[in-house]
Amino acid sequence: MIRFVLDTSIFVNPDVRKKFGDTPTEAMRKFLEYAERLFGKVEFYVSPGIYKEIMHFVDESEVSPDIELYIIRKPPNVHDMKIPAFVVYELIEDIRRRIDKGLRVAETAVREGILEADVNKIINKLRRNYRRALREGLIDSKEDFELILLAKELDAIIVSADVGILTWAEKMGIKWVDAAKFKEILEELIEKYGR
């Protein structure tokens, strides 16, 4: 049985989603058509946190109740699982560098603020640069981490377009596919498995 663990990006990230539909709801309807045809052959999992994130964008009344059957919700077994120490070691080093960089970003904003009349312009720039320094490419939410643990536990394939998630997948020895190619993969699977 092939198992996928899905990230939000398939339904939410516009660049990735557009292959499935113009809105998150349309993308979900399209995805469920594929999932139905692959039922019994391929399983699709999401962690509860990611499911909640996805359904924040999807109009539940507009999708089939079969979503409950085709998208399996499962939390990872966080209390029995273990992470290689060197992965945590690298995480701590990465965070330390980001924290230092974040302070430099903040100091620059303060100095620029003195010369710039429009404070909102400075604040917006600060937010952009701070986000880039502290969060871009970092596993920075428990939802992302749950997704990784769930894939590890199930020996499943992560479907994501998130750099932070894919970096961890590599470190943890987890299979993954680029969310941008997921539709083609599903079509190929349908061809293989018939129906």
Add this chain to the structure above:
Amino acid sequence: MIRFVLDTSIFVNPDVRKKFGDTPTEAMRKFLEYAERLFGKVEFYVSPGIYKEIMHFVDESEVSPDIELYIIRKPPNVHDMKIPAFVVYELIEDIRRRIDKGLRVAETAVREGILEADVNKIINKLRRNYRRALREGLIDSKEDFELILLAKELDAIIVSADVGILTWAEKMGIKWVDAAKFKEILEELIEKYGR
């Protein structure tokens, strides 16, 4: 055999160090006297990163070469060890909260900067508040993490006054003693073991 893993604080943090000596070098000489008397009964370990930090403050020419014998340098076996997933989960949640707080600290500094003529005053306050938000109580260096792993590997007792380290010790089920009470503990051990 009782094993301790030492943090820098014993020799560097003035509040902790003062029981051993007025300077890091004096504190180290005093400590080595205790270590010598406990040789064969108690082992004192440091990870290489922590050793380097300590020796940055200690004048090596002023301490006995026996330091090599009494303070055992050992890196943790970072490639074989594992960390419970829930500890990493909590770390990621903690970091996320700190990152959000750091941005608020930075935004406040920018807004205050407009009203305050002395930019250095604002920058200094920013650094203080940012440090408190992002780093205080967090395991934020690989040296700290190595110390924890080493204690876990050796089933040793951590000697530290660092909140971040002691928090992890508790989560990881590692024994620890407060560095502020370390001198009394050593004296008690000397009483027990004679000499």
